[in-house]
Amino acid sequence: MLDAIDVTKQFGANTALDGVSLSVSPGDIYCLLGANGAGKTTLVNLFLNFIEPTSGNLKIGELDVTLKPLETKRLLAYIPEQVTLYAPLTGLENLAFFSSLAIGEQLARPRLLELLEAAGLPSGAADNRGATYSKGMRQKVGIAIALAKNAKALLLDEPTSGLDPSAANEFSELLVNASRSGVAILTTTHDLFHAKQTGTRIGIMKRGRLVDELKSEDVSHADLEALYLKHMKN
Incomplete structure (x- = not known):
């Protein structure tokens, strides 16, 4: 439902994304981990067509985001870190x-x-x-x-940032319920616990690259933390 295909995004001399490819199927909750500046929010903004890729393609369903911006937006909902009412x-x-x-x-x-x-x-x-x-x-x-x-697809940018544990758990349950209805969910986060608890799949980004990708069920909390720290140190 959400597909990034060899996507690169440059801002002048700065490469925010470097050949990123990922896919989020209906019912998936894909949690994208990474430090500030890793490129997570840039990828979300590309799916939203707030910016355009330097190269590569982004698709929602069968529609190209750049070529069909209005049509793809009809399939999406976006929840930023701070929802403004x-x-x-x-x-x-x-x-x-x-x-x-x-x-x-x-x-x-x-x-x-x-x-x-x-x-x-x-x-x-x-x-x-x-x-x-x-x-x-x-x-x-x-x-x-x-x-x-x-x-049909939900994009979230750091949705549990600033929430207390109870509120974060409630929010995770809402995402799980949405995924059970077949919604494809891509969420960025710094929270390893949230990623393991909520995600069906986890990607780790560093300096604009997707450096690892795994199924949540295949890794423990401790192993995920160790893997994440290993990537951040290298």
């Missing part, structure tokens, strides 16, 4: 607004409440203003927008 609006009003932009129609209140419940927003919080929402609650509104859009 309109502070004066309630969670429900934010969902109503953003989902109408995504799908081109206004959803009824019962459907909006259903989506927020499915995304794990606490009961009774739908009518509270966005200004009162924690980071975890804002992310759940983001998940609800993705559910409203019926996205």
Whole structure:
């Protein structure tokens, strides 16, 4: 569903991505590990067509991201590290607004409440203003927008950064539930525990290159940490 094929991205003399290839199938949760500057966010931005590759191709389904930017965006939902809501609006009003932009129609209140419940927003919080929402609650509104859009692929950039362990675990469960519905998920993270706990597959990036790739079930927490540290030291 998400395919990067020998993708290179240069910013002047700086090579942010160097011949990266990866594939995320429906139902996969692909966790991309790496230090700051490894190229993780650049890859996400390429899939979103915020920037274009210097060389190589990116596909969502059978569609080329560069050639079919609008069509591919319809298949995607994106949750950044910090989900921004309109502070004066309630969670429900934010969902109503953003989902109408995504799908081109206004959803009824019962459907909006259903989506927020499915995304794990606490009961009774739908009518509270966005200004009162924690980071975890804002992310759940983001998940609800993705559910409203019926996205086939979900891109996330450091989604558990700044969350307490309980909120991070809740968010991981939401991703697992989405994957069970056949959504292809690509998420960047610094959190090895989150990658092992949530991911079906794990990639390790360093200096713009994908230096390792493995199935989560094939490695223990301790082995993943040792492998990651080995790559970072080399």
